[in-house]
């Protein structure tokens with residue numbers, strides 16, 4: 001059982017992460033049935049506080065909270081008093097006054113979720129839904145869940161699996177959280193990127209680094225393509241998009257080199273034709289739609305554990 005906040009994948013022990021994945025599996029089995037809704041968080045209020053755009057994360061947290069019968073307030077910076085200059089402190093105190101039990105926050109600044117959790121502005125559980133280029137722990141949890149579902153269903157953890165994370169590692173909170181979580185769960189992680197898209201200090205991470213996708217592609221069980229985050233790039237990190245795509249994009253010829261049971265992942269949103277071809281995104285090896293579906297069950301598990309929900313129907 002996790003308590004307090006979920007700010008980083010590093011907050012979770014291996015057992016806590018595996019328990020969350022098991023709870024998510026149980027919740028998925030229940031909500032895949034005719035009655036999708038459980039009464040476990042009735043009376044709780046969950047606020048989705050989004051200072052940056054989101055499709056998957058915001059909708060899946062909202063769906064997760066509603067499936068657990070919580071009340072949901074969706075709050076985006078656009079259209080709120082934040083656009084008139086209201087501070088994070090005043091916003092947090094407003095949410096406290098409204099009785100928020102949990103705040104799911106996405107923010108463009110690394111550390112924003114921790115800032116909210118560390119202050120006395122609000123007593124709610126804080127869940128990091130992506131802070132700058134820092135972390136996105138629930139994305140890593142849903143990715144681990146999806147890998148386990150496809151490649152290690154009857155195994156305890158992800159030992160023996162080799163995961164390639166390819167592309168814009170430098171700007172990717174998804175990559176950081178996945179490196180922390182997947183290695184904790186026993187997977188071997190290889191980062192593949194041009195040197196310009198790797199962060200300073202990457203050699204201290206518990207990963208292997210390669211600049212050559214073609215020498216790695218046939219050895220992996222999972223290839224996770226990352227979005228090129230053009231909106232965070234003030235400088236030029238590669239010569240042209242065409243050149244990037246040629247060296248680091250997933251295309252048909254690379255797809256053919258993958259092992260028979262290997263899977264293709266992408267956290268979304270995708271730049272089709274840049275880091276991943278349309279054919280690769282829609283191939284039978286692609287589990288990208290499963291990642292989105294699993295996001296709901298995993299986020300249900302996180303909300304359920306942090307808010308101490310009533311016993312699950314059908315649980316032991």
Ligand code: CP
Nearest residue numbers: 054055056057267268
């Ligand atoms: N993967 C992810 O965080 O997607 P959104 O930006 O659509 O939430």
